[in-house]
Amino acid sequence: MEKKRFLLPAVEERLYFNTGTAGPLPLPTLQAxxxxxxxxxxxxxxxxxxxxxxxxxxxxxxxxxxxxxxxxxxxxxxxxxxxxxxxxxxxxxxxxxxxxxxxxxxxxxxxxxxxxxxxxxxxxxxxxxxxxxxxxxxxxxxxxxxxxxxxxxxxxxxxxxxxxxxxxxxxxxxxxxxxxxxxxxxxxxxxxxxxxxxxxxxxxxxxxxxxxxxxxxxxxxxxxxxxxxxxxxxxxxxxxxxxxxxxxxxxxxxxxxxxxxxxxxxxxxxxxxxxxxxxxxxAISMDAIAAEVRRLVEKAYGLLREVPGLTLLTPPFEGGYEPSGLLTFRLEGWEDAEVVKALEQKGIIVRSLPRPFGGVRVSVHFFNTDEELEKLAGALANLHI
Ligand SMILES: Cc1ncc(COP(=O)(O)O)c(C=O)c1O
The missing domain is CATH 3.40.640.10 (Type I PLP-dependent aspartate aminotransferase-like (Major domain))
Incomplete structure (x- = not known):
């Protein structure tokens, strides 16, 4: 799909995995x-x-x-x-x-x-x-x-x-x-x-x-x-x-x-x-966006599941709930806020959730890429070592 990332400058700056808080502003929006x-x-x-x-x-x-x-x-x-x-x-x-x-x-x-x-x-x-x-x-x-x-x-x-x-x-x-x-x-x-x-x-x-x-x-x-x-x-x-x-x-x-x-x-x-x-x-089409988010989130779920010490708090999709753009996890031996800080130092932006829920939340929108998901999983695997 046409991701139009060139019109989303904030996603080039860092790995933008926090749309659930606020999305990147498209350039045409800024100009208007x-x-x-x-x-x-x-x-x-x-x-x-x-x-x-x-x-x-x-x-x-x-x-x-x-x-x-x-x-x-x-x-x-x-x-x-x-x-x-x-x-x-x-x-x-x-x-x-x-x-x-x-x-x-x-x-x-x-x-x-x-x-x-x-x-x-x-x-x-x-x-x-x-x-x-x-x-x-x-x-x-x-x-x-x-x-x-x-x-x-x-x-x-x-x-x-x-x-x-x-x-x-x-x-x-x-x-x-x-x-x-x-x-x-x-x-x-x-x-x-x-x-x-x-x-x-x-x-x-x-x-x-x-x-x-x-x-x-x-x-x-x-x-x-x-x-x-x-x-x-x-x-x-x-x-x-x-x-x-x-x-x-x-x-x-x-x-x-x-x-x-x-x-x-x-x-x-x-x-x-x-x-x-x-x-x-x-212009991109909401149906195409939804399909791309689903593909990316399913991929992210698979990648994160393989990270040693990582527990997904989002229940599995098979036979369960339909997915969205959000995934939440916990990393063994780490405070959630510390994971957020450590990833931020590597240019990866996620957020932690307050009590009583807890967990680190990753937002995946259509503009994210497979390569970014692999970098996220790789960075988390390195934290666990
Ligand atoms: C599920 C949910 N409801 C409501 C809100 C609040 O949104 P707003 O700041 O637009 O009122 C948020 C924002 O974080 C949210 O995640």
Whole structure:
């Protein structure tokens, strides 16, 4: 496949195995952002034509996002990060004391913190299901966690801790059969697994711009199904929320689409950048990206398995979970953070995971190469000696 590595300068600098934290910025994205900022500086952020241009940019980008994820433009809200989208839905749903949400024991604080706050503030009961090592067992435990009070299943599509891809279609079917909605944390999946929001059946899908989508920091997307808009009230609102509001009338007419959850303008240069990065990925093709990541991750799994003293914490794919772009391991006799430091000295960038999970996490995106995986495995084998 055409990897376009020449347009990703950061991947030439070092071995870039940490897209799960933040992806490399493509040069066309940098140039588009620079141009937008230059125009702002030289022409000023004023005048009716500038306003029209910004609104045009938002409308165009909403369409680009919708086409990329198989959604309707009215199902797209701009956010500043993945966590924002999760909060919009969790605080927007109307809860009664004792309502239940099912999640997993491997969620990121971006989902976990709002869930715990919801428990404290609204008396919502959170039920935690262990993903274990294979999808079938997980689905059995998930099914057992439903009760007549379950209103939502909130979980990651890809677990940030161990990289398993949760069986989303089966989760959605199960939740809908029990009359519950599904909120997905797409931080480690969007940009690596193709998503067709329309056919996925998912009700709400929150996405960061800065990771696998290779967009700027401070960007995010919330996809929300049209027929769920009325169920998710506004926690914060602002001028983009209203279709009509008048000071002499207490009622307000909200925008028809998901734009109602936006409280103001995002940084236009960041929106330009996000649009450019989506176009960059689309030009390569999300299907080709997904296939290449799968090939590379399976190869990485095989190589790491052979490293003496290395234990893979990501369960084997055969008969288990579908892979993603993440692999996690531990090296005998080494603290995780020390492995990260030692690899960094060799120009290899990975990350360690906090307690209680632990482990060293490797992110593999389409731009990584077989040779890089071999270097990583070789460097780890040398550490063990
Ligand atoms: C699974 C998961 N959820 C949420 C987040 C938070 O993303 P953001 O910083 O875009 O809110 C991360 C980021 O590390 C993540 O890995």
């Amino acid at each position: 952002m620079e141009q937008a900022l230059q125009e702002d500086a030289w022409r000023g952020r004023i005048g009716s034509s500038r306003m029209a241009k910004v609104f045009g940019l938002l409308a165009d980008t909403r369409k680009t996002i919708a086409a990329f994820f198989g959604a309707d433009p009215d199902e797209v809200a701009f956010t500043s990060r993945c966590t924002d989208g999760l909060n919009i839905v969790l605080w927007g749903l109307r809860w009664s004391q004792g309502d239940e949400i099912i999640t997993t024991t491997h969620e990121h604080p971006g989902l976990l913190v709002p869930l715990v706050r919801l428990h404290q503030a609204r008396g919502v009961v959170i039920r935690y299901v262990d993903p274990g090592g294979e999808a079938e067992g997980f689905l059995r435990r998930l099914e057992a966690a439903f009760s007549s009070r379950t209103r939502l299943v909130a979980l990651s599509h890809v677990l940030w801790t161990r990289g398993m891809t949760l069986p989303l279609k089966a989760v959605v079917d199960l939740a809908h059969r029990h009359g519950a909605g599904v909120l997905v944390d797409g931080a480690q999946s969007a940009g690596v697994l193709p998503l067709d929001f329309r056919t996925s059946g998912v009700d709400y899908y929150a996405i960061p711009g800065q990771k696998w989508l290779l967009g700027p920091e401070g960007t995010g997307i919330l996809l929300i199904r049209k027929d769920r808009l009325e169920e998710v009230g506004l926690t914060y609102g602002g001028y983009p929320s209203q279709k009509e509001v008048a000071p002499d009338r207490p009622e307000m007419v909200l925008k028809d689409g998901a734009q109602r959850y936006e409280t103001g303008l995002p940084l236009p240069a960041a929106v330009v950048g996000l649009k450019s990065s989506l176009e960059f990925l689309h």
